[in-house]
Amino acid sequence: MSLASILVLIGISLGIHIxxxxxxxxxxxxxxxxxxxxxxxxxxQPALPIRGLDFWLPVATVFTAVLGWILTSKAxxxxxxxxxxxxxxxxxxxxxxxxxxxxxxxxxxxxxxxxQTYIVALVLLISAGIFFALSRVKKPARALLSAAIVGLILxxxxxxxxxxxxxxxxxxxxxxxxxxxxxxxxxxxxxxFSYIAFRLIHTLRDRQSGHLPPMSLEEYLVYMLFFPAFxxxxxxxxxxxxxxxxxxxxxxxxxxxxxxKRLLLGLFKKxxxxxxxxxxxxxxxxxxxxxxxxxxxxxLYAYGFQIFFDFSGYTDIAIxxxxxxxxxxxENFNQPYLKPSLTRFWDNWHITLTQWFRAYFFNPLTRFLRxxxxxxxxxxxxxxxxxxxxxxIGLWHGVTWNFVLWGAWHGIGLFINNRWSSATRGFAxxxxxxxxxxxxxxxxxxxxxxxxxxxxxxxxxxxxxxxSTQVFxxxxxxxxxx
Amino acid sequence: MNYRFIxxxxxxxxxxxxxxxxxxALFEGTNSSHFSLxxxxxxxxxxxxxGDNPAESYNLSLYDIDAMLASHRLNGTPxxxxxxRVIVLGDSSTWGTLLRPEETLAGLLDAAGMxxxxxxxxxxxxxxxxxxxxxxxxMILEEAMRYAPxxxxxxxxxxxxxxxxxxxxxxxxxxxxxVNALISNYSLNLTPxxxxxxxxxxxxxxxxxxxxxxxxxxIYGVMWSATGIDQAYPADYTPAQRDLENNEDYYExxxxxxxxxxxxxxxxxxxxxxxxEVPVILVNEPMLVSEGENSNIRYNYYxxxxxxxxYRQAFNTACSTNGWTCLDLWDAVPQEHFTNTAIHRDxxxxxxxxxxxxxxxxxx
Numbered sequence: 001m002s003l004a005s006i007l008v009l010i011g012i013s014l015g016i017h018i019x020x021x022x023x024x025x026x027x028x029x030x031x032x033x034x035x036x037x038x039x040x041x042x043x044x045q046p047a048l049p050i051r052g053l054d055f056w057l058p059v060a061t062v063f064t065a066v067l068g069w070i071l072t073s074k075a076x077x078x079x080x081x082x083x084x085x086x087x088x089x090x091x092x093x094x095x096x097x098x099x100x101x102x103x104x105x106x107x108x109x110x111x112x113x114x115x116q117t118y119i120v121a122l123v124l125l126i127s128a129g130i131f132f133a134l135s136r137v138k139k140p141a142r143a144l145l146s147a148a149i150v151g152l153i154l155x156x157x158x159x160x161x162x163x164x165x166x167x168x169x170x171x172x173x174x175x176x177x178x179x180x181x182x183x184x185x186x187x188x189x190x191x192x193f194s195y196i197a198f199r200l201i202h203t204l205r206d207r208q209s210g211h212l213p214p215m216s217l218e219e220y221l222v223y224m225l226f227f228p229a230f231x232x233x234x235x236x237x238x239x240x241x242x243x244x245x246x247x248x249x250x251x252x253x254x255x256x257x258x259x260x261k262r263l264l265l266g267l268f269k270k271x272x273x274x275x276x277x278x279x280x281x282x283x284x285x286x287x288x289x290x291x292x293x294x295x296x297x298x299x300l301y302a303y304g305f306q307i308f309f310d311f312s313g314y315t316d317i318a319i320x321x322x323x324x325x326x327x328x329x330x331e332n333f334n335q336p337y338l339k340p341s342l343t344r345f346w347d348n349w350h351i352t353l354t355q356w357f358r359a360y361f362f363n364p365l366t367r368f369l370r371x372x373x374x375x376x377x378x379x380x381x382x383x384x385x386x387x388x389x390x391x392x393i394g395l396w397h398g399v400t401w402n403f404v405l406w407g408a409w410h411g412i413g414l415f416i417n418n419r420w421s422s423a424t425r426g427f428a429x430x431x432x433x434x435x436x437x438x439x440x441x442x443x444x445x446x447x448x449x450x451x452x453x454x455x456x457x458x459x460x461x462x463x464x465x466x467x468s469t470q471v472f473x474x475x476x477x478x479x480x481x482x
Numbered sequence: 483m484n485y486r487f488i489x490x491x492x493x494x495x496x497x498x499x500x501x502x503x504x505x506x507a508l509f510e511g512t513n514s515s516h517f518s519l520x521x522x523x524x525x526x527x528x529x530x531x532x533g534d535n536p537a538e539s540y541n542l543s544l545y546d547i548d549a550m551l552a553s554h555r556l557n558g559t560p561x562x563x564x565x566x567r568v569i570v571l572g573d574s575s576t577w578g579t580l581l582r583p584e585e586t587l588a589g590l591l592d593a594a595g596m597x598x599x600x601x602x603x604x605x606x607x608x609x610x611x612x613x614x615x616x617x618x619x620x621m622i623l624e625e626a627m628r629y630a631p632x633x634x635x636x637x638x639x640x641x642x643x644x645x646x647x648x649x650x651x652x653x654x655x656x657x658x659x660x661v662n663a664l665i666s667n668y669s670l671n672l673t674p675x676x677x678x679x680x681x682x683x684x685x686x687x688x689x690x691x692x693x694x695x696x697x698x699x700x701i702y703g704v705m706w707s708a709t710g711i712d713q714a715y716p717a718d719y720t721p722a723q724r725d726l727e728n729n730e731d732y733y734e735x736x737x738x739x740x741x742x743x744x745x746x747x748x749x750x751x752x753x754x755x756x757x758x759e760v761p762v763i764l765v766n767e768p769m770l771v772s773e774g775e776n777s778n779i780r781y782n783y784y785x786x787x788x789x790x791x792x793y794r795q796a797f798n799t800a801c802s803t804n805g806w807t808c809l810d811l812w813d814a815v816p817q818e819h820f821t822n823t824a825i826h827r828d829x830x831x832x833x834x835x836x837x838x839x840x841x842x843x844x845x846x
Binding site for chain 2: 291
């Protein structure tokens with residue numbers, strides 16, 4: 001996101017904040033958040049070469065969220081009148097966005113000119129009919145919820161695997177009468193799908209397990225599409241989010257103070273520190289250009305800090321925007337590079353993603369192995385669960401060998417960390433009693449963890465295994481860089 | 483915490499911002515140009531900063547000549563007693579488009595390890611800059627004189643001479659004070675540029691672009707130091723045209739003669755005056771002499787034959803009339819050794835050019 005885009009989002013949040021200074025207007029906060037979120041999805045969607053796709057993908061985002069609500073809400077808990085108002089609001093917003101085609105030939109709220117209005121209206125009508133029919137189903141079968149999760153994972157894979165994305169692009173180009181020969185994976189970039197998929201799977205799974213609190217359509221959609229966190233997280237939990245959403249926003253100076261501080265901090269981290277470090281950070285071009293291992297290390301350190309400041313800067317901005325509209329988003333980073341073990345690092349790096357995987361992958365897998373594969377020794381269960389969880393996290397970033405290796409790097413690291421902690425438990429218990437030794441081991445542990453994580457970024461930052469291994473060799477002076 | 487406190491914070495912040503801006507305008511001005519991490523923390527650049535694609539070239543174009551020179555190796559190399567310092571001026575062909583620093587004219591001559599009769603080592607510094615304008619050369623020469631050169635090597639081509647083009651390039655247009663001082667001090671036959679010397683222009687806000695460029699120059703210096711790369715080398719490029727148009731026009735000039743005062747030889751005279759006692763070798767640099775279609779009318783994309791022949795005649799006349807030391811090497815490089823323009827040579831072509839200069843005996 002550009003600085004200008006973020007300034008506009010700050011303007012929207014401040015506008016809602018100021019509106020809520022008037023007690024009579026406070027009830028409009030949630031509908032305004034919904035409208036603003038829908039508009040922002042369209043506005044931030046990158047332009048795509050396939051005709052109309054940059055309009056229909058945001059529409060699909062909204063419809064997927066609506067479908068998620070239908071599947072996860074209990075019929076008896078729905079309030080028909082309230083649902084109709086929200087549905088009308090969604091339809092009006094989408095239609096309003098489509099109507100901007102008559103104001104400009106290039107697109108005002110959309111990356112390109114929206115499609116013909118009658119087509120949009122027709123799609124809205126048909127979708128409303130389908131949604132209405134689906135909503136008549138009293139209780140979606142467990143299998144249907146599972147099918148929805150599988151469907152989301154398949155879409156996710158299609159978006160992350162270049163051959164599949166290329167194939168999808170070819171099909172879509174055929175449908176729009178464009179040349180199939182020009183189809184490329186880059187043609188389909190669905191803004192925010194990774195994050196919305198996580199939120200959807202979370203609500204679908206919690207619905208299956210009966211943990212999901214009842215939510216209105218408006219609340220569910222604001223949770224799914226909340227514009228400060230839509231694109232880069234944090235991945236809040238629904239029950240936590242709606243607690244704040246249900247609290248009326250009574251603007252207080254501390255909202256501005258908290259929001260302002262986090263926004264300034266986030267803007268500084270992202271646009272001053274991260275963007276500066278990006279110039280010298282390791283990338284696919286510079287990886288093999290460094291003249292000496294010292295420079296390779298410098299580029300790698302720059303990458304490690306760049307990715308941290310970039311990502312945590314965005315989180316600060318999201319938290320700041322949330323504070324302005326009265327939503328307290330969860331923290332996503334807590335000084336991860338200052339943690340003395342890899343386990344602690346992952347407790348403090350992209351916290352909401354880690355927690356999501358822990359809740360919906362690691363814990364169920366561990367339970368499964370401990371109950372269904374009793375022959376496996378404890379250490380093997382730990383290895384399998386750590387390794388697969390981290391590989392899954394890697395694959396979430398992209399379906400490439402390098403992300404698999406990055407995940408495996410951390411999975412193995414976590415396993416070693418776990419075994420080491422078990423083996424040295426007795427010694428570790430005595431260390432705090434000796435301050436000098438405690439300080440020394442803590443410092444060495446932080447340095448070791450930081451460097452393990454930093455070396456792992458080699459897999460993450462580079463596109464292929466061959467380049468990564470060359471960089472590893474260069475870092476340790478083992479191979480001559482070209 | 484109340485709204486009044488927040489209002490006060492915002493007002494104080496604004497006030498501080500204004501004070502810093504005014505203080506910058508009053509006390510600092512453009513003096514920060516000389517600040518540089520190059521030649522200290524970072525390796526000095528082999529040629530002046532220039533580049534359209536910083537992400538690939540680790541280089542960028544800026545208009546601050548002080549900052550540009552501060553980043554150059556020349557700025558961090560104290561002149562030793564046994565050094566005979568040669569500064570090489572010129573356009574993009576001197577700078578070395580598509581050439582690595584060691585393949586440029588200055589790089590090749592430097593690597594030749596030449597010595598003067600009294601045993602001093604000849605050291606060559608590339609101060610070429612990719613703009614065809616003699617005024618630009620004068621601006622750089624004026625600054626370069628601070629580095630005590632013993633010899634100036636000044637390759638030129640006709641495209642640098644038309645009077646009407648002198649002030650067109652961005653680096654010239656954005657250095658109006660320097661240019662106007664040159665026009666005034668050396669009575670150049672050019673119309674002074676409009677100067678923007680307002681107070682507002684000197685504030686942090688007014689200088690934000692220049693400051694950002696200077697900062698970026700320092701940051702890209704890390705990548706230059708790390709990689710030794712200072713320009714993007716495309717895997718492929720469009721070669722200079724060999725088949726030419728059947729057209730004899732050169733700007734608004736038509737055969738048979740260049741208009742009087744059309745070529746700015748007075749700027750070369752100014753250069754000689756700037757150099758003072760330091761000898762200058764003026765070189766008419768090699769250009770592509772095409773053998774393709776319509777090559778009987780034009781030498782290359784830039785030059786119809788008639789205008790270039792006229793220019794050469796004027797060049798040689800000016801040299802002999804004024805007693806300048808000149809070398810006319812216009813056809814020293816075969817056409818197959820030019821790259822993407824009619825004046826950009828490949829590494830072999832540059833070596834031929836360097837060899838001809840060395841063989842001329844003009845370099846001590």
